Amino acid sequence: MAIDDEIKQLFTAAQINLPESMKLVIELKDKFDITECSADTILQSIKTDDEQAGEKRVYLSSRIRESLNSCQRCPLYLSESNTRKVPGEGPLNSPLVLIGEGPGLDEDKQGRPFVGRAGQLLTTILDKLNIDRQKIYITNVVKCRPPQNRTPIKKEIDACSHNLELELSIISPKVIIALGAVPLNYFKPGSSIMRERGRWIVSKDYWIMPTFHPAYILRQQGKTLTKVKWAVWQDFNNAIKKLTELCPEAISKISCNKKE
Ligand code: URA
Numbered sequence: 001m002a003i004d005d006e007i008k009q010l011f012t013a014a015q016i017n018l019p020e021s022m023k024l025v026i027e028l029k030d031k032f033d034i035t036e037c038s039a040d041t042i043l044q045s046i047k048t049d050d051e052q053a054g055e056k057r058v059y060l061s062s063r064i065r066e067s068l069n070s071c072q073r074c075p076l077y078l079s080e081s082n083t084r085k086v087p088g089e090g091p092l093n094s095p096l097v098l099i100g101e102g103p104g105l106d107e108d109k110q111g112r113p114f115v116g117r118a119g120q121l122l123t124t125i126l127d128k129l130n131i132d133r134q135k136i137y138i139t140n141v142v143k144c145r146p147p148q149n150r151t152p153i154k155k156e157i158d159a160c161s162h163n164l165e166l167e168l169s170i171i172s173p174k175v176i177i178a179l180g181a182v183p184l185n186y187f188k189p190g191s192s193i194m195r196e197r198g199r200w201i202v203s204k205d206y207w208i209m210p211t212f213h214p215a216y217i218l219r220q221q222g223k224t225l226t227k228v229k230w231a232v233w234q235d236f237n238n239a240i241k242k243l244t245e246l247c248p249e250a251i252s253k254i255s256c257n258k259k260e
Contacts, residue, residue, distance in 0.1 A: 020162060021169040024063055028056060043170060047093040057092045060170055064088075067166065068143055074159035076144035076152070084111050088139025088167050095250040096131075096243055097173040098122070099164070101182040101213065102142035104149050113138050118214040122179075125214070129236055132256040139167055141182050151182060161186070168206070174250065175243045176206050177236065180213030198235050200242075207242050211235035 025039045032052065036042055046056045065087050076082055086103040089112055098114075106116030114122050126133050142152040142160040152160075164186070168176075178184045178201075181193040187203050188196065193210060201208040211232050220228045243250050 019169075020067060020166045024060060024166075024170070027063065028059065031059060032056060043172065046170070053093070060092055064163075064166060064170070068163050071143075071160070071163060073162075074144075074156045076142065076146060076156050076160075079144065079147050081105075081108070081147045081149075082144040083108055085143045086111055086113055086140065086145070087143060088137055089113055090137035090139075091135065092137070092171050094135065094137040094171060094254065095174045095247050096239070096254060097137045097139065097168070097171060097176045098179060099176060099183040099186075100138075100140045100179045102140045102152050103145040105145070107140075108145040113140055114214075117218060121214040121218060125232065125236060127256070129240060130256050131240070131254050135254045137167070137171055137173070139164065141186050157182070157186065168204075173206060174246045175239050176208045177239050178208055178210040180211075180216060184210040197231060198238070207239075207246065209235050209239040209242070 022039060025042050028034065028042060029036075032055075034042055034045075036045070046053050046060065068085050068087050071077065071085070077085070082103075086107050100114060100118075103113065104116050104118070106119070107113055113119070122138075123133050126136075141164060142156055143163055144156075144160075146152050146156065176187075178187060181191075184191055184193050184196055184201075187208050188201050188210075191210075193212065196210045197212060199210070201210065212228055212235075214232075217225070217228050217232060240251070
């Protein structure tokens with residue numbers, strides 16, 4: 001019996017559902033004729049720059065989308081404000097992942113994360129840091145737009161968390177920037193963004209930098225605006241510094257190729 005069948009049988013016998021990431025790894029092995037057994041090594045193999053790694057990433061991205069599209073775990077997918085699921089966007093070998101709260105009106109219309117006003121501000125911040133938005137992975141804690149853009153409730157966040165877990169288990173980024181209280185609380189429940197922003201959280205091998213959400217910056221004025229902008233600028237810079245320390249080659253992978 002093939003080892004993957006044995007794994008499936010063991011999980012079935014123990015009445016445990018095989019984790020989604022494990023199912024995808026097994027599929028990847030079948031599809032690409034991979035003989036390697038360790039899931040970690042297989043996932044590492046999607047990070048390289050060769051052609052087959054690229055094909056594996058395309059395959060996994062479409063499977064992540066399929067899994068998301070079939071999700072009916074909370075009522076948000078039926079909500080009138082939600083016309084489609086908004087998957088994460090970017091390469092699955094990105095060493096940096098940005099996580100927001102959930103799609104707003106523009107994101108719901110376009111089916112892409114961070115494309116409204118807050119998203120434009122986020123792109124400006126990344127530009128100033130010379131980071132190419134298309135070379136990093138950007139996603140949200142919940143993938144369906146909550147009614148009137150309200151903050152997602154715990155039940156919705158819990159129900160949706162398998163989607164983010166799947167993305168993170170495949171990408172295994174070095175550094176995560178948590179944009180606002182919702183992603184902060186996903187990693188560290190019960191915390192306040194006012195207290196925690198700028199302070200590293202280390203969880204499951206990820207270095208997580210919580211900072212203010214770009215929409216929060218857009219709501220500020222006067223001196224508070226200057227203070228909040230400065231805080232976010234420092235947080236992003238610290239995240240990039242940490243990424244350079246952990247993975248010196250990462251920066252060239254995510255930088256804009258500026259013309260001379
Ligand atoms: N706010 C978020 O948190 N996510 C988006 O995708 C857009 C706005």
